[in-house]
Amino acid sequence: MSDKTYTLTSPEGKSIELPVRQPVLGQDCIEIKNVAGEFGAFTYDPGYAATGSCTSEITYIDGSAGKLLYRGYTIEDLCANSSFLEVCYLLLNGELPNQEEKTKFETCVQNHTMIHENLKNFFQGFRYDAHPMAMLLGVVGSLSSFYHDETDITDPESRNLFAARMIAKIPTIAAAAFKRNIGQPFIYPQNNLDYASNFLNMLFAVPAEEYEVNPVAAKALDVLFILHADHEQNASTSTVRLAGSAGTNPYAAIAAGIATLWGPSHGGANEAVLNQLEMIGDMSQAEKYINKAKDRNDPFRLMGFGHRVYKNFDPRAKVIRSYCHEVLNDLGINDPMLDLAMKLEETALNDDYFAEKKLYPNVDFYSGIIYKALGIPTNMFTVLFAVARTVGWVAHWQEMMADKEMRIGRPRQVYAGPEERPYVPVEKR
Numbered sequence: 060m061s062d063k064t065y066t067l068t069s070p071e072g073k074s075i076e077l078p079v080r081q082p083v084l085g086q087d088c089i090e091i092k093n094v095a096g097e098f099g100a101f102t103y104d105p106g107y108a109a110t111g112s113c114t115s116e117i118t119y120i121d122g123s124a125g126k127l128l129y130r131g132y133t134i135e136d137l138c139a140n141s142s143f144l145e146v147c148y149l150l151l152n153g154e155l156p157n158q159e160e161k162t163k164f165e166t167c168v169q170n171h172t173m174i175h176e177n178l179k180n181f182f183q184g185f186r187y188d189a190h191p192m193a194m195l196l197g198v199v200g201s202l203s204s205f206y207h208d209e210t211d212i213t214d215p216e217s218r219n220l221f222a223a224r225m226i227a228k229i230p231t232i233a234a235a236a237f238k239r240n241i242g243q244p245f246i247y248p249q250n251n252l253d254y255a256s257n258f259l260n261m262l263f264a265v266p267a268e269e270y271e272v273n274p275v276a277a278k279a280l281d282v283l284f285i286l287h288a289d290h291e292q293n294a295s296t297s298t299v300r301l302a303g304s305a306g307t308n309p310y311a312a313i314a315a316g317i318a319t320l321w322g323p324s325h326g327g328a329n330e331a332v333l334n335q336l337e338m339i340g341d342m343s344q345a346e347k348y349i350n351k352a353k354d355r356n357d358p359f360r361l362m363g364f365g366h367r368v369y370k371n372f373d374p375r376a377k378v379i380r381s382y383c384h385e386v387l388n389d390l391g392i393n394d395p396m397l398d399l400a401m402k403l404e405e406t407a408l409n410d411d412y413f414a415e416k417k418l419y420p421n422v423d424f425y426s427g428i429i430y431k432a433l434g435i436p437t438n439m440f441t442v443l444f445a446v447a448r449t450v451g452w453v454a455h456w457q458e459m460m461a462d463k464e465m466r467i468g469r470p471r472q473v474y475a476g477p478e479e480r481p482y483v484p485v486e487k488r
Contacts, residue, residue, distance in 0.1 A: 063078075063079040063081070063087070064076045064077060064078055064079060065077045065079065065089055067094065067098075069098050069100075073097070073098065075093065075094065075097045075098065077089050077090055077091060077093075077094070078090045080111075080114070083119075084119050084121070084128075085119065085121070088111045095471075101471045103473055107297075107470075112292060112297065112300070112468075113292070113300065113459065113462070113464075113465075114462070114464070115291070115292070115455065115458060116130070116153065116458070117129070117130065117150060117289060117291075117451075117454055117455060117458060118130075118150075118289045118290065118291045118451070119131075119291070120290070120291050120368055120369075122366075122368040122369045122370050122371070123370050123371060124371060125369055125370075125371030125372050125373065125374050125377075126374060127290075127374045127375065129146065129149060129150060129288070129289060130149050130150065130153055130154070132149070132155075133374075134285070134286060134374055134375060134378060135374065135377070135378055137149075137285055138282045138285050138286065138378045141155075141285065142253070142254070142281060142285075143254050143255065143281045143284040143285050143288070143447075144161075144164065144165050144168060144226075144253075144254050145161060146285050146288055146450075147164075147168075147226055147288070147450045148160065148161065148164045150288060150289055150450055150451060150454040151219075151222055151450070151453065151454050151457065164223075167223045168223055168226055168227045168254075169227070169250040170223075170227075170250075171223055171224045171227035171228060172227045172228065172230075172231055172248035172250060172257070173228075173231065173247070173248060174228055174231050174232060174235070175205050177205075178198060178201070178205075178232075178235075179235075179245065181197070181198055181201060182194065182198070182235055182236070182239045182245075183239075185197070185239060187239070187240070187242065188240070189239075189240065190438055191233070191236040191237055191239075191240050191438055191439050191442045192317070192321045192438075192441050192442055192445070194235075194236035194239060194240075195232060195233055195236050195317055195442055195445060196314055196317045196318055196321070198232050198235075198236070199229070199232065199310060199313055199314045199317060200310060200311060200314035201310075202224075202228070202310040203308040203309075203310040203311060206221075206224065206310070207308070210308050210309060210310070212306065212308070212309065212460055213460075215461070218309075218457055218460060219457075221309050221310075221453070222453045222454075222457060225309070225310070225313060225449055225453050226449060226450055226453065229445070229446050229449045230248075230254070230257065230258040230261065230446050231248050231261060233258070233439075233442045233443070233445070233446050234246065234258060234261030234262050235261075236442060237262055237439055237442070238261075238262075240438070240439075243265060244265070244266060245261075246260065246261045246262075246264045246265075246266075247261075248261060252272065253277065253281070254281065254284070255277045255278070255280040255281040255284060256272040256274075256277040258280070258446070259272050259273075259276060259277055259280065259433075260272055262435070263434070273389070273390070275385060275386060275389040275390075276386060276389075276390070276433055278382070279379075279382040279383075279385070279386050279429055280429075280433070280443075282378065282379060282382055283379060283382075283426055283429065283443070283447065284446065284447040285447075286375040286378060286379060286422055286426075286447075287375075287422070287426075287444055287447035287448055288447055288448065288450050288451050289448070289450070289451030289454065289455075290368075290448075290451070293325065294319050294320075294322070294324075294325050295316040295317075295319040295320040295325060295326065295448065295452065296316065296448075296451060296452060296455050298315050298316050298318075298319040299312045299313060299315060299316040299452040299455060299456055300455055300456070300459050300468070301315075301468040302315040302316075303456045303459055303460065304459065304465060304466065304467045304468045305467050305468075306467075309453075309456055312452075312456055313449065313452055313453070313456075316445075316448070316452045317445050320441060320444060320445055320448065321441060326441040326444040326445065326448070327440075327441050328362065328363070328423040329363075329423040329424075329426045329427035329430070329440045329441070329444065330427070330437045330438070330440040330441055331362045331363075331423075332362045332363040332400075332423055332424055332427040332428075333396070333427045333430075333431055333437045333440070334362075334437060335361075335362045335363075336396050336399055336400055336403075337396065339399060340399075341395055341399055342395075342398060342399050342402045345399060345402045345403055345406060346406075348361065348403075349361070349403070349406050349407070349410070352364075352418075353410075353412045361403070361407075361418070362423075362424075363420060363421060363423050363424030363427065364407060364413065364418040364419065364420055364421065364424065365416070365417065365418040365419070365421065366421045369417075369421070370417055371417060371419075372417075372419045373419065373420075373421040373422050375421075375422035376419065376420050376421050376422045376424065376425055379422060379425045379426065379429070380420070380425055382425075382429065383425045383428050383429050386429050386432050386433070387401075387428075387432055390432055390433075392432050394431070394432070396431065397428060397431060397432060400424070400427075400428050404420050404424070407419070407420060408420070426440070426443075426444075427440060430443060
């Protein structure tokens with residue numbers, strides 16, 4: 060809290076001093092929690108775009124500069140030098156681990172990669188063509204029934220155990236949803252593999268033959284997981300915090316985050332990119348749709364370009380772009396849809412309109428292309444996003460549970476319905 064204040068004066072001349080919270084980085088935050096009590100009026104902010112709901116030490120975004128920091132480290136530095144599990148430790152604990160801490164954390168996660176055998180029956184209850192996100196949502200919500208005796212949200216050790224379990228089990232659950240969807244047997248985790256390689260093995264291995272994980276694919280996936288691990292107070296993270304503020308069990312809070320991520324305006328954006336590419340068809344139609352996107356009178360939007368937060372090149376897209384091209388070159392895939400995606404990228408990056416409007420390809424654009432190249436179907440794209448974002452949700456939940464200022468979330472509303480009126484019997488209506 061700084062010494063700086065703002066003065067708010069009502070139409071009747073009553074004044075209140077509003078203290079200012081100054082962050083380490085970013086804009087000042089005017090504290091308004093006493094306005095309703097003093098003035099009998101509250102603030103209105105649809106979407107909470109101008110409202111700070113909490114204090115956090117986890118992630119910082121500078122949308123104008125195109126910068127993303129995890130605990131003070133740039134996303135570029137972490138992707139170049141770290142691994143996803145090391146980043147998980149960083150997000151959860153605030154510092155990068157030393158070698159002993161790193162080994163202990165990785166071993167702890169590996170010890171929890173298995174899921175309860177009874178969950179196999181749970182998966183069998185879903186229709187064969189159920190969306191994998193629906194299965195992920197249901198199974199994660201059910202985990203509290205398996206670990207209800209050990210989920211004490213007031214105990215830091217129980218919270219740490221939950222964190223390790225959740226990070227370890229989410230790829231196993233996601234891979235099982237994929238296998239259920241395509242009618243193949245589940246593949247057990249292999250703890251001798253790294254996190255991304257283990258996930259790819261669970262996705263694509265079959266009992267009938269050996270499967271060798273492509274190291275280029277595993278590295279690209281590991282980087283994608285780092286890039287998607289957290290993104291400040293987005294819709295799903297805010298949902299996890301809101302659900303958690305009620306004291307619900309943490310598995311239910313994570314399930315709430317998964318439900319929110321499923322929305323096409325949030326985690327479903329990379330799936331929407333590929334669906335739009337299928338709609339465009341081929342490269343002969345690229346210029347037509349580029350022109351439609353530039354026409355302000357045309358409602359068409361080119362998916363995967365621009366970002367609500369970043370008014371510059373999405374820093375995550377800058378990182379993953381090189382991996383995207385590396386994966387395509389290494390796998391030698393001849394796919395007209397991927398050719399179309401590269402054509403759209405080239406056109407947008409060299410078009411003055413897109414540069415002026417700062418409509419650069421974003422991380423959803425490139426992640427969708429990589430997933431497509433790896434043979435992952437579009438209905439699994441958001442599932443992979445959830446696998447990565449789980450650590451961010453858990454880190455924010457842990458931070459909130461340790462926050463002495465934490466209160467149950469309770470937004471207000473501006474009521475616009477009818478005034479009080481008498482009940483009219485049905486025969487007189």
